[in-house]
Amino acid sequence: MRQVITVKDVETLIKNGTDISAIPADAIITPAAQDLLSELGRMTARSTTSALQPSAQTENPSGHVSNNSGMDIESLFNSPENAHRKEQICEVGRRMWARDYLDGNGGNISIRVDRNLVLCTPTRISKGFMKPADLCMVDLDGNRKAGEKKPTSEILMHLEIMKAQPRAVACVHCHPPYATAFAASGVQPPNKILPEFELFVGEVPIAGYETPGTIEIARKVASHSSDHSTILMANHGVVAWSDVSVEDAYLKIEILEAYCRTIAITSQLGAPPNRFTSGQMKELLNIKQTMGVHDPRIGKDISEIALQDDAQWRPGVICASPPDPKCQCQSKKAPVAKDRDESTEELIQQITDLIMQRVIEPS
Ligand SMILES: [Zn+2]
Known part of the structure; x- marks a missing residue:
């Protein structure tokens, strides 16, 4: 080894x-x-x-x-080290395809091999059936340096993240259905519910929508990369970067997707989930700190950590009792159907009048 x-x-x-x-x-x-x-x-x-x-x-x-x-760049591209990296990219592609995180030729994967060189997936290929020979290499400006095929159209996003985060060694982007549903609805996954999500992912921001493949979306996503390694892309999907490995970036997405699926089911149960107390949350963040995983919430006053608005992801439902005072859901209870109430009142009055009229009127 x-x-x-x-x-x-x-x-x-x-x-x-x-x-x-x-x-x-x-x-x-x-x-x-x-x-x-x-x-x-x-x-x-x-x-x-x-x-x-x-x-x-x-x-x-x-x-x-x-x-x-x-x-020589070509020798570097074909070196044993990069042969291994190409296999890793193909393996992550197969895993994402097998888990329905990819549709058609969607998704893309990259590994930084040098300060200025990045191996990446090509455009127009199913990631479930990719071979090492399909991959290509670009510089940080997106110029193709090696490989037969054209690089992914979304390579700029990977490169902007890598420029912003010199520690980043890999990026993975895909469209997993549950996480993408949150991104499409503009709903941030709620926090303080499951420990693994807090430990390995944490808060997930939503980068505003821009046309895929443009420098605008690349910059918007990269602007969140200092504090977050897993980022939702509005009306698009999710991207994760890692300072460890391409598999680590992929696993963050797997954890996020499993979490969003659980939350989607939780939202249908009719009972609010229990949320971590400040003490429980502090313990998790302490563990995260020992693991050396960055989280902007570490060291902050736990009570100041905003709780996502339950009314946003569970319409009409309020927080578990006692409600978190930071949560807005209390003030956003499902609106009372005022119009319907007024018309019901009116109908009751009409029926009452009719009955009274019959009672009073001589037969
Ligand atoms: Zn995409």
């Missing part, structure tokens, strides 16, 4: 005075660790066959684009 080198590993090597060249040539080095190695100016000590060198790209006399390690 290939060794994975993280920033912590590099720091430990330096601390122990170990030469960086001791890192196995076939080790997988995380982007953050690559940055650190690069800063240390020791990358040159490593094998030039590594696919993970920083990539200020230049064009050599033969016309082949290469990164600043001198490695």
Whole structure:
């Protein structure tokens, strides 16, 4: 099994005075660790066959684009490291297709292979039947650098997220039905209900609608990426990014979709769900902090964490008792059908008048 080198590993090597060249040539080095190695100016000590060198790209006399390690882009694209990444992308595509998260040729997946290079799915292909040979590679500006097929039309969104989040190593986008239903209705999934959702996903914002594939939607989604790694896209779907792996990004979507399905069922039961107390929520956020998962709510006054409006996702239903004072649902109870009440009153009056008339009138 290939060794994975993280920033912590590099720091430990330096601390122990170990030469960086001791890192196995076939080790997988995380982007953050690559940055650190690069800063240390020791990358040159490593094998030039590594696919993970920083990539200020230049064009050599033969016309082949290469990164600043001198490695040919085509060789990098076909390296064993990227063969493995391509398999990972195809596997995530198959899993999403098998779970109905994708329709037609929808959805797209990317993995950052270098500071400025990204492997991605091509346009117009079912992600359930993709092969490694179908994939392509682009730079952070979206220019195709390798691969036979045209990159996904939604690549700009992946790239804007990666530009905004240098830690991001992968992005996954798809249209899972339950999460997409929340996005289509403009309803944020309610919080304080299930622990796994709070721990691995947390609050999910909805990026406003823009035409798919445009820089506008890419920027809108990326603007939420600092505080959120799972983002709903209004009237479209969901995107998740990860600083760990493409599978990690996919799992966030799987957790969100399962949660939205549970919430959709909960909303039909006729009884309000119990919500976590501030103490229970604080415990979950403490665990999340220990796990090293970012959540903008960590460290905040728990009582200040807004509770999504129940009236929005369960029309006519109010919070569990006692209601959260922050929740607006109390003031948004299902409106009384005033018109109907008035007409009912009128009808009752008419019937009463008729009866009284018959009683009073001599037969
Ligand atoms: Zn889409």
